[in-house]
Amino acid sequence: MKKLFLFSCMFLFMIMLIGTAYADWFTASALPAPAFPEHAALIGLGAVMIALGAYGRRAVSTRNSQS
Numbered sequence: 001m002k003k004l005f006l007f008s009c010m011f012l013f014m015i016m017l018i019g020t021a022y023a024d025w026f027t028a029s030a031l032p033a034p035a036f037p038e039h040a041a042l043i044g045l046g047a048v049m050i051a052l053g054a055y056g057r058r059a060v061s062t063r064n065s066q067s
Helices: 002-021 023-028 038-066
Strands: none
16 A cells, blocks of 8 residues: 555656656647646645655654654
8 A cells, every 4th residue: 555655656757747847848839728737736735745754754753653
């Protein structure tokens, strides 16, 4: 279950990173309004990074308490 959670977080991180990198391309495409605004991608990327940090911190503290 932990591997699935980690893989899901990594996948979301990758999607947010790609979305941030290509936000200008999305806005310059055929759509007049931005399909995926850069600010939304950056906020999502930050949220994913905070979630991964919290998960890693909890995992490390659990391992240290068991030792």
